[in-house]
Amino acid sequence: MLRALALALALGAAVPAWAGGAPAVVTTSTDLKALVEAVGGDRVAVESLAPALHDPHAVDVKPGQLAKLKTAVLLVRIGLDHEPWLARVLRAVNDPRFRPGGPHDLDVSKGVELLQTEIARVRSERGVHVHGFGNPHYWLDPANARPITQAILEALGRLAPAERPAFTANRERFLARLDAGLARWTAALAPYRGARVVVVHDSWPYFARRFGLEVVAAVEPSPGVPPSPASLAALTARMRESGVRLLIAEPSSSTSLVTQVAARGGARAVTLVPSVGGDPGARDYLALFDVNVRRLAEALAAAR
C-alpha cells in the first residue's frame, strides 16, 4: 500500500497508480469492453460508458461513470465519428491524460482497414454520427478483433509491463477461439454467399464483406436519417427488382418501418444484434457472432 502510494506520488497526483488492485479501463462500447476483457482477463476492471443498445447521438453518461473515468488508466474508443457524445464527457472530466493521441487514450480504429472512407459526407448538424470518416461499425467483422486486441495488448503492456506476458497469453487463447469461430461462422453462411440484403442502418458492411453478403441498400438514405415516402417507394421497388430476400434490422429499428419495408419489398426481416449484451445470448464478443450467424442462417434458409 505504501509502495502504491509512493508510486502515485512519484507519478504525480493526477495519475492513478497501476499498483493496488485491478487497474480500471473505460471503453466507449460493450464490444470494446469485451475485447479488453479478452486481453486483460481478471487483471483489469473494465467499464463501458455506453450501454449495449443506445442511440449513438444520445448516450447519457452517469456521474458514477464519470468518476470511473477519473480513476481509469486507459480510455479505449471506436474513434471516427462514432462517439459524438464523448467530447462532452471528456470536457466534464477535464483530465488532460485522455487527450486524443495521448498515452492514456486508445483509438482502436487506427489499426483497422476502414470501409467507405471515400463517401464524402458533410455534418448536417454538430455532433451527429454520420459515418463521415469511413464506416465506424468495424467491430462487426470478427477478423478485426485481431488488430483491435493487438492495439489493446500494446496499450496495456505499456502501462503494466510486468503483466504483459499474462496479457499476451490471454490474447493468444482468445485468438485461437476466434479462429475456430471464424471457421464455424464461415461454414454456416457458406450456402448463402452472394445473398442480397437490405439493412436499416448501415452497420453491416464489414460483417457482409467477411461472410459474402451483398448489401444492396440501406433504408436510411444517410446514416441516422429516416427515409421519405419517395425514397421508401424507390427502395422497395429496387428490392423487388434485384431479388433482395432479407432485410436486416436492429433492436433499435422502428418496428413499423421494418414491417412496412419488408412487406412492400417482398423480403423477410431479421433482427441482428449490433453489440455485445444487446441480446442475452450475446454475452461476449464470440457469442455475439454465434447469435448473429445463427439468426442470419435461419432467416436466409427460410427466405429462399
Ligand SMILES: [Zn+2]
Ligand atoms: Zn452507424
